[in-house]
Amino acid sequence: MNYIKTLAFALFAFVILLAAKPKTPADDKQAVTQAVEKLRKAMIDPDKATLEALVTNELSYGHSGGNVEDKAAFVEALVSGASDFKTMDLTDQTITVVDNTALVRHKLSGETSNKGVAGQVKLAVLLVWVKQKGDWKLLARQAVKI
Known part of the structure; x- marks a missing residue:
């Protein structure tokens, strides 16, 4: 009877280990991509709670x-x-993901209306994201005109 319990426990532990596979760099890149997209959308249609959660x-x-x-x-x-x-x-x-830090570079173009004045932007942007409690959050951003 102990043999069956031991075998059942070992099988259960094996299944749990398979289900809890470690994240791969590709998983992190995908999660960062999703975080960048959430930020992009939140900057177009601002919501205070969403923005605060992303940074x-x-x-x-x-x-x-x-x-x-x-x-x-x-x-x-x-x-x-x-x-x-x-x-x-x-x-x-x-x-580029290094441990719990991600560097994101992209070109940003868009239409703005800052303080009611219509404009266009064309920027090169560097974003620095960090993983905090399993979520990717924006730590720093720097833009330059192109």
């Missing part, structure tokens, strides 16, 4: 004009409409 408390958000915002200023600018993306297209994206 770290230590956020350093650098604009192409030299202005740097913390988390509160970044969220407020989008939610208030002071920074208003009407459209945002991301191209030429690359993602």
Whole structure:
């Protein structure tokens, strides 16, 4: 009888190990890709809770004009409409994951209406994401005009 219990336990443990396979670099890249897309959508249609959930408390958000915002200023600018993306297209994206940090580079083009003034942006962007409690969150961003 002990033999059957031991065998059943071993089989159960084996199944659990198979189900809990470790994340692969491809899994992390896919998760970062999804996080970038969530951020893109949240910047077009701002929601305070969504934006706050996507970024770290230590956020350093650098604009192409030299202005740097913390988390509160970044969220407020989008939610208030002071920074208003009407459209945002991301191209030429690359993602490099090192441990719990991901570097994302892409080109961003879009239409804006900052403080009610229509404009267009064309930027090269570097995003630094960190994995916190299993979720990828934006730690830093820097943009330059192209």
